[in-house]
Amino acid sequence: MINPILSPVQTSSRDDAVLNALVDFVASEGLKPGDRLPTERLLAEYLKVSRTTVREALTRWQELGLVERRQGSGTYLRSAVTRNMLHMPLTLPSGNDFNSLMHTLEIRRGLEAEAAVLCAERASDDDIAFIEKKLVVMEEAFHARAGMSSEEDWDFHLAIFQTSGNPLFEQIIAAMYEMFHRFWEHPLGVRDFGHASFPYHRTLFNCIAARDPVGARAEALKLIATVEDDLRRGAANLRKQSKT
């Protein structure tokens, strides 16, 4: 490891320069997600680089999900961009098998417990009221549909992450959550998936409301444990089916 002061990162490649310029442009124009970026040809002309270089830079942003390209239409911003962003490309080999899904839950186990602790430590009265509102919505949806609903469930957890005061929780867990649910909306024929986790949402909230970090961690762990259990049952179902 080298002291960064002694080795100021040389900008080097042209791509980075293009992307930095693009960040500045987005900032100066106040562009938001959904807005259209200048065409590749315009950028090439304006930045005095070839269109190839512009395309290579945009390809990188596209791969990071920062930008979306539609042939014949244009290039559109998909998320906020800033200078000095830290990119963390997570790659899971064969993301749709049992082990990979369990891996995402192991990450969630560690992070959700920690987020619950911080939330319980830092929540203001307003925060708690907000979380409870999300909880009630989730519980109503549960009773209305006689089952867990991803949407409202996620909103509840989201409220906890945001109250933790650390934006990293939301982003990382959201990635895990998406990985998980990309293949498992009704995982492997387990109809009541998530059912078992229901009661722990309120017990978790109670601990947070009581500013009980230790209890909050315990309840969060129980909640994840039920999901892991559902996943195992799903895997067992799958094995049974494949035997038939």
Place this chain on the structure above:
Amino acid sequence: MINPILSPVQTSSRDDAVLNALVDFVASEGLKPGDRLPTERLLAEYLKVSRTTVREALTRWQELGLVERRQGSGTYLRSAVTRNMLHMPLTLPSGNDFNSLMHTLEIRRGLEAEAAVLCAERASDDDIAFIEKKLVVMEEAFHARAGMSSEEDWDFHLAIFQTSGNPLFEQIIAAMYEMFHRFWEHPLGVRDFGHASFPYHRTLFNCIAARDPVGARAEALKLIATVEDDLRRGAANLRKQSKT
């Protein structure tokens, strides 16, 4: 959400075809991380696409960290690649202020504890021997230089993450680690930064060697706590300096 079995991935763009072919090639040749891939010109000729398309595909893999390109030398594999890899690129606004650094430690607190638990549960005798070797190297470096050394320290933790059996731990924590050390090689004049964490490396190892998940979690948490403490002292130093 759609069941992937019902929506077989549409062949879509040429890039994906190139990357799929490349995965097969890597598999058939048995290439491992560090090995060199065919040159762009060869790939273009063999796959019957233009070199531009090959470059675009490789640019995407490079952005995901799967591959490294060295001008004048070649393109080298950096990690195992498989078909159906699941990519989840996160981009975080890179903060170098006190709060952002503390946020990375909060993530590490949750994940390192969890990784330690899984490591203690799953480590084979060979794994433990390997981890101990890394520990000894770190301890020797510590005594030789009279201080923590990032390199050997990281290797020790890395061995634990790898033994956990979940590749996500390494990837996520590595990102946190990089974010942290990008600005804090000798953080804010705290000369003995990391000193306090030293003894907990061995106590953590002892718990792992004894297959004691609960103890491993506790020691991992103590270790991170010392780093957090160092960070707070650094921030205090900074405030003192700015007053002068």
Place this chain on the structure above:
DNA sequence: ATTGGCACAATGGTCCAACCAATTAAACAG
């Protein structure tokens, strides 16, 4: 025989100019 420097080939990086394919919007016929 070893070493140092030099020329040359190989490789990724950039550029250009054209054309293809999808989209969008304008022009047009009904």
Place this chain on the structure above:
DNA sequence: CTGTTTAATTGGTTGGACCATTGTGCCAAT
């Protein structure tokens, strides 16, 4: 006003050329 056709726009692809860096092997000086 409506539906279709047409043209312009935009990202996607191609081929070829040249630049910048790296690695290698040759050769001369020591």
